[in-house]
Amino acid sequence: MLGLMQDWPLLCHRVIDHAKEQHGNREVISRSIEGPIHRTNYAEIHGRSLKIAQALERLGVKEGDRVGTMAWNTWRHMESWYGIMGAGGVYHTLNPRLFPEQLVYIINHAEDRFLFIDLTFVPLIEALQDKLPTLEAVIIMTDREHMPDTKIRNPICYEEWIDDVDGDYSWKTIDENSAAGMCYTSGTTGNPKGVVYSHRSNVIHSLANGCPDMLGLSSMDRVMPVVPFFHANGWSLAFSGPMFGASMIMPGMMMDGASIWELLDTERVSTTAAVPTIWLMLLQYLEAENKTLEYLDKVIIGGSACPRAMTQAFQEKYNVDVVHAWGMTEMSPLGSLCSIKPEYAGLDGGAKLDLQEKQGHAPFTIEMKVEDDEGNEMPWDGKTFGRLKVRGPAVSSSYFKEEGGKILDENGFFDTGDVAHIDEHGYMQITDRSKDVIKSGGEWISSIDVENKAVGHPDVAEAAVIGIEHPKWDERPLLIIVPMEGKTPTFDDLKEYLSDKIVSWWMPDDMVLVEEIPHTATGKIQKMALREMFKDHKLPTAEVA
Numbered sequence: 001m002l003g004l005m006q007d008w009p010l011l012c013h014r015v016i017d018h019a020k021e022q023h024g025n026r027e028v029i030s031r032s033i034e035g036p037i038h039r040t041n042y043a044e045i046h047g048r049s050l051k052i053a054q055a056l057e058r059l060g061v062k063e064g065d066r067v068g069t070m071a072w073n074t075w076r077h078m079e080s081w082y083g084i085m086g087a088g089g090v091y092h093t094l095n096p097r098l099f100p101e102q103l104v105y106i107i108n109h110a111e112d113r114f115l116f117i118d119l120t121f122v123p124l125i126e127a128l129q130d131k132l133p134t135l136e137a138v139i140i141m142t143d144r145e146h147m148p149d150t151k152i153r154n155p156i157c158y159e160e161w162i163d164d165v166d167g168d169y170s171w172k173t174i175d176e177n178s179a180a181g182m183c184y185t186s187g188t189t190g191n192p193k194g195v196v197y198s199h200r201s202n203v204i205h206s207l208a209n210g211c212p213d214m215l216g217l218s219s220m221d222r223v224m225p226v227v228p229f230f231h232a233n234g235w236s237l238a239f240s241g242p243m244f245g246a247s248m249i250m251p252g253m254m255m256d257g258a259s260i261w262e263l264l265d266t267e268r269v270s271t272t273a274a275v276p277t278i279w280l281m282l283l284q285y286l287e288a289e290n291k292t293l294e295y296l297d298k299v300i301i302g303g304s305a306c307p308r309a310m311t312q313a314f315q316e317k318y319n320v321d322v323v324h325a326w327g328m329t330e331m332s333p334l335g336s337l338c339s340i341k342p343e344y345a346g347l348d349g350g351a352k353l354d355l356q357e358k359q360g361h362a363p364f365t366i367e368m369k370v371e372d373d374e375g376n377e378m379p380w381d382g383k384t385f386g387r388l389k390v391r392g393p394a395v396s397s398s399y400f401k402e403e404g405g406k407i408l409d410e411n412g413f414f415d416t417g418d419v420a421h422i423d424e425h426g427y428m429q430i431t432d433r434s435k436d437v438i439k440s441g442g443e444w445i446s447s448i449d450v451e452n453k454a455v456g457h458p459d460v461a462e463a464a465v466i467g468i469e470h471p472k473w474d475e476r477p478l479l480i481i482v483p484m485e486g487k488t489p490t491f492d493d494l495k496e497y498l499s500d501k502i503v504s505w506w507m508p509d510d511m512v513l514v515e516e517i518p519h520t521a522t523g524k525i526q527k528m529a530l531r532e533m534f535k536d537h538k539l540p541t542a543e544v545a
């Protein structure tokens with residue numbers, strides 16, 4: 001027997017319809033790329049998204065076409081997503097911090113037909129466009145007054161382009177399992193892989209994560225996503241904000257302590273979210289300038305482990321609750337949040353900080369388990385760790401074009417690549433990463449890539465790169481070199497050699513020479529052993545940070 005309820009596909013553009021109907025006046029405030037603070041609301045964004053969809057259709061966008069966005073968090077970026085999805089297209093966020101060759105690979109692999117870009121990225125696209133055969137036109141997100149004189153072929157002025165249509169448009173009605181968005185993830189090996197979100201997965205993920213024990217969003221909130229939309233689906237805030245009717249405050253490209261504080265204060269932000277590096281800059285600014293956080297209630301910190309001292313500073317000095325969060329691009333991205341269940345409600349002081357070092361518990365829609373290498377499930381005792389596996393309606397089932405092959409085990413669980421334990425109340429804590437990616441300021445540095453480049457130097461016999469703790473960037477790379485016999489390459493030699501082979505922020509912060517690098521039985525570098533050997537190593541950049 002079937003239920004007798006309506007078939008109402010879970011489509012992302014229904015979120016902005018709802019926001020317009022129920023929360024039309026709610027503000028969306030952005031620091032524009034041109035400079036001034038821009039104010040709009042969900043009703044206007046809805047109207048402009050319809051026009052974007054209509055204009056895209058005029059350009060020839062068809063169902064399933066990928067449309068790239070390379071942009072900071074602003075109202076324009078948000079409405080472009082809704083416009084793209086509403087026309088049946090697939091938004092594809094591009095991380096401008098990637099090495100240009102990676103961007104070329106990703107855009108070509110996704111076969112992006114059009115790109116929306118901020119003014120900041122005009123020179124980058126001018127330089128790359130000859131390598132992007134699928135690209136037909138580039139929409140520059142500004143008005144006529146600020147349109148640059150550009151060598152981009154077929155540049156379109158966003159505001160003029162929108163003004164050219166009347167908005168008399170109906171969203172495409174498509175299957176809720178259709179692709180809505182894409183975001184590439186880069187691991188230690190192989191090429192970046194495309195994670196493809198569906199309309200259904202985005203809607204379900206935002207519903208599950210907006211709830212009280214998770215992000216806890218409501219129409220009373222004023223939410224500032226500092227985490228860029230191009231990071232792991234922007235932690236879904238471009239969906240959950242309008243879905244729950246919260247006001248949105250967008251920082252644009254200015255993410256330094258002073259600029260973030262200014263928006264938190266003048267726009268009375270109640271909830272904000274970003275990686276620890278951002279919050280470190282803010283805390284340093286607050287300290288130096290003797291500022292307070294008058295309005296902020298809650299800061300969501302994830303992407304890499306939130307340091308205990310950071311949680312303590314926010315809570316004890318500035319009276320702001322910290323919610324530690326964990327997730328990954330493949331999980332849409334939220335997998336757990338460390339809000340307080342009744343079992344832990346009585347904790348305070350150090351015991352509460354201990355709990356908040358954990359990445360937290362899963363929302364409905366995430367099943368989580370920890371297994372040993374033989375596939376045996378580990379007990380939830382808060383200490384036995386193993387491979388963290390997840391399953392749910394907003395977790396990837398494979399990558400775009402089946403890159404990387406099968407990614408689920410026989411029970412449909414996805415191996416996160418993280419090592420973790422779970423306690424009796426469901427609180428998960430990451431203890432390690434099974435791969436060796438270095439996390440610098442919320443971005444990944446592939447150790448293997450840098451190693452492979454470094455061994456190209458004629459004086460280098462073998463190279464390893466590991467992450468060393470850094471007060472500002474969380475981790476920075478240390479280059480470990482076994483020199484060729486009779487040679488003593490200097491750090492300056494290696495830096496010069498690598499300068500045109502890796503993106504600048506991947507450049508190791510220091511180098512050491514060793515006689516040998518430890519290996520496993522199968523010849524792999526033993527990163528754990530290296531980390532242990534250099535655990536007290538002080539990076540020269542750590543002092544000046």
Ligand code: AMP
Nearest residue numbers: 232302303304305325326327328329430
């Ligand atoms: P990404 O897909 O780039 O967001 O990276 C996902 C990975 O970041 C996860 O698999 C974890 O290794 C790491 N990660 C995310 N959040 C946290 C956190 N709160 N603590 C520790 N590691 C984290």
